[in-house]
Amino acid sequence: MSRPSDFPPPYAPSDYVAEPSDPEGEQIEVGILIVGAGPAGLACAIRLGQLLEEHPGVAERLGEVPVALVEKGKQPGSHLLSGAVVNPRSLRRLFRGRLRFEDIPSYGPVHGEAVYLLTKRAALRIPPPPPMRNHGNSIFSLSQLGRFLADRAEEGGTMILPETAAEKLLVSHGRVVGVRTGDKGRGREGEQLGNFEPGADLVASVTVLAEGTQGHLTGVALDRFGLAGEDPQVWELGVKEVWKVAKPLRHVVHTMGWPLRLGTKYREFGGSFVYPMGDDMLTIGMVVGLDYRDVELSVHDLLQELKTHPRIRKLLAGGERVAWGAKTIPSGGFHSLPSRLHAPGLLLCGDGAGMVNIARLKGVHYAIESGRLAAEAAFGALQPGATPATALASYDAAVRESFIWSDLYEVRNMRQVFGRGFLVGGALASAMTVSKGRIELGALQAEPDAEAPLLRSDQTSSYPAADGELTFDKLSSVFASGNKTRDDQPDHIRIQSRVPRDVAELWAHMCPAQVYEVGDDLGDGTVEVRTSPSNCVQCGAISAKGGRLTPPEGGSGPEYTLT
Ligand SMILES: Cc1cc2nc3c(=O)[nH]c(=O)nc-3n(C[C@H](O)[C@H](O)[C@H](O)COP(=O)(O)OP(=O)(O)OC[C@H]3O[C@@H](n4cnc5c(N)ncnc54)[C@H](O)[C@@H]3O)c2cc1C
Numbered sequence: 037m038s039r040p041s042d043f044p045p046p047y048a049p050s051d052y053v054a055e056p057s058d059p060e061g062e063q064i065e066v067g068i069l070i071v072g073a074g075p076a077g078l079a080c081a082i083r084l085g086q087l088l089e090e091h092p093g094v095a096e097r098l099g100e101v102p103v104a105l106v107e108k109g110k111q112p113g114s115h116l117l118s119g120a121v122v123n124p125r126s127l128r129r130l131f132r133g134r135l136r137f138e139d140i141p142s143y144g145p146v147h148g149e150a151v152y153l154l155t156k157r158a159a160l161r162i163p164p165p166p167p168m169r170n171h172g173n174s175i176f177s178l179s180q181l182g183r184f185l186a187d188r189a190e191e192g193g194t195m196i197l198p199e200t201a202a203e204k205l206l207v208s209h210g211r212v213v214g215v216r217t218g219d220k221g222r223g224r225e226g227e228q229l230g231n232f233e234p235g236a237d238l239v240a241s242v243t244v245l246a247e248g249t250q251g252h253l254t255g256v257a258l259d260r261f262g263l264a265g266e267d268p269q270v271w272e273l274g275v276k277e278v279w280k281v282a283k284p285l286r287h288v289v290h291t292m293g294w295p296l297r298l299g300t301k302y303r304e305f306g307g308s309f310v311y312p313m314g315d316d317m318l319t320i321g322m323v324v325g326l327d328y329r330d331v332e333l334s335v336h337d338l339l340q341e342l343k344t345h346p347r348i349r350k351l352l353a354g355g356e357r358v359a360w361g362a363k364t365i366p367s368g369g370f371h372s373l374p375s376r377l378h379a380p381g382l383l384l385c386g387d388g389a390g391m392v393n394i395a396r397l398k399g400v401h402y403a404i405e406s407g408r409l410a411a412e413a414a415f416g417a418l419q420p421g422a423t424p425a426t427a428l429a430s431y432d433a434a435v436r437e438s439f440i441w442s443d444l445y446e447v448r449n450m451r452q453v454f455g456r457g458f459l460v461g462g463a464l465a466s467a468m469t470v471s472k473g474r475i476e477l478g479a480l481q482a483e484p485d486a487e488a489p490l491l492r493s494d495q496t497s498s499y500p501a502a503d504g505e506l507t508f509d510k511l512s513s514v515f516a517s518g519n520k521t522r523d524d525q526p527d528h529i530r531i532q533s534r535v536p537r538d539v540a541e542l543w544a545h546m547c548p549a550q551v552y553e554v555g556d557d558l559g560d561g562t563v564e565v566r567t568s569p570s571n572c573v574q575c576g577a578i579s580a581k582g583g584r585l586t587p588p589e590g591g592s593g594p595e596y597t598l599t
């Protein structure tokens with residue numbers, strides 16, 4: 037059988053690097069430019085606001101717009117999706133002396149936890165393995181937290197530009213000088229429609245990329261400046277739902293095992309989470325490593341199957357699904373971090389740089405911490421007499437001295453050990469956490485997700501039919517994401533459109549939003565792949581598994597409010 041990597045997409049990162057092209061007077065000049073209103077980008081904006089308030093002279097020198105932030109979603113929060121059980125340490129530090137952690141809207145602290153090993157009908161409660169202990173953490177909706185943080189950033193003087201996709205990295209004389217935003221109002225073939233608005237050059241002294249998972253310009257920057265890490269990045273796909281429920285859930289639940297298969301040949305690494313959201317809601321999600329091999333694996337449908345388990349069904353009884361969404365999570369960890377987190381004029385933070393502890397399923401506090409540290413380095417670069425290159429290099433040093441680095445080092449082989457199977461991998465993962473990373477496992481090279489050789493089993497036969505109450509099909513899930521992508525805009529997904537049947541079927545099953553369909557047999561061992569790009573919720577899985585997601589027109593995509 038094939039590997040998706042044998043059919044690379046028609047995509048070159050260099051196509052997204054450009055010199056500024058707007059005439060000088062028409063460029064939009066800002067002091068510091070942030071791409072992405074996730075926890076990383078918003079923490080960066082908030083910290084910059086604090087620093088500029090303390091140093092009004094610097095703010096004045098930066099001109100009319102000292103800090104600008106572009107976000108491709110309809111509004112901050114629209115594209116944010118997470119668990120989100122959050123370690124509070126970075127939020128506390130970000131707002132120290134200004135706002136109490138308890139005053140940030142949340143669903144309160146974690147009150148207890150239960151971990152189950154599932155089989156199709158039974159659930160064996162096991163003691164929580166060390167990485168799954170959540171004492172001291174609090175539960176949020178990341179989308180709601182994003183809106184709260186965006187308000188704080190605006191109060192601090194950041195100009196937020198929603199519905200704006202950063203499409204090209206502006207590089208001049210070897211230095212990043214900003215981004216070019218995408219055009220709006222183009223038709224399917226790229227033609228200008230009546231409401232056409234060209235993109236613009238946003239020019240800045242420092243550009244902070246906080247794009248999150250599968251960051252488009254982050255990938256371009258890694259390529260342009262040779263910043264790739266020791267190991268390739270790998271990803272998990274998370275699909276989640278929010279439910280209104282009749283009976284409150286009081287503790288967080290994690291499950292392992294069914295409906296994933298334990299056999300090493302399948303490489304099905306992952307599990308589920310069920311987190312309470314106050315008295316009348318909960319969130320339930322399924323996360324699976326994208327190095328899986330079965331062409332019929334669908335994380336969307338595995339989540340539907342999970343909900344039919346007696347233990348899980350009980351939690352949802354009498355309830356109603358109120359939201360749905362999907363997103364990838366970088367899971368390569370320490371060895372997949374970029375070799376440097378800065379380039380001339382540029383800083384990288386959060387998930388875009390791969391700052392996730394996958395064993396704990398935690399990234400929000402690393403994103404916030406890295407955003408805060410990026411703000412301090414960017415601010416340092418603007419001080420009179422500062423040498424920008426040295427000031428930006430101080431960001432790398434600060435990250436290396438922070439808990440981001442030591443935490444990720446401790447679990448540095450976490451993702452790779454699961455390649456040895458669930459039971460051996462699980463035991464090694466716990467041993468690594470307990471020993472605080474002192475166990476040496478030798479070099480465990482990660483393989484890019486798209487290089488996993490495919491196999492086929494009859495997995496689809498176990499997926500439950502959608503009943504519209506407990507279980508749903510992909511199109512109704514896309515509807516529940518609030519997706520409003522315009523049908524007639526240019527296709528933003530780059531894939532080969534003639535591929536062997538197994539690759540086409542892999543994409544069709546993998547995509548949680550039903551973007552791909554297997555078309556006609558072309559008679560030469562390939563089939564046509566048909567796409568419905570307007571279904572896309574920009575989860576990023578296709579970029580891990582042989583294609584490439586590029587940002588569609590700003591304002592497209594899901595409109596998450598509770599995820
Ligand atoms: C299913 C799931 C469960 C998780 N559970 C947890 C958990 O319980 N606890 C935890 O701590 N972490 C969890 N994580 C991880 C956590 O959500 C991430 O680590 C965190 O959101 C990363 O923050 P970020 O700011 O780097 O990126 P993001 O949160 O992804 O934000 C990036 C923002 O940038 C915008 N953007 C991207 N590219 C562009 C562009 N080119 N132009 C304009 N805007 C752009 C996006 O629209 C988005 O709003 C989970 C993740 C998933 C998917």
Ligand code: SF4
Nearest residue numbers: 547572573575576578
């Ligand atoms: S097409 Fe969109 S929703 Fe589907 S896998 Fe790709 S990025 Fe995710």
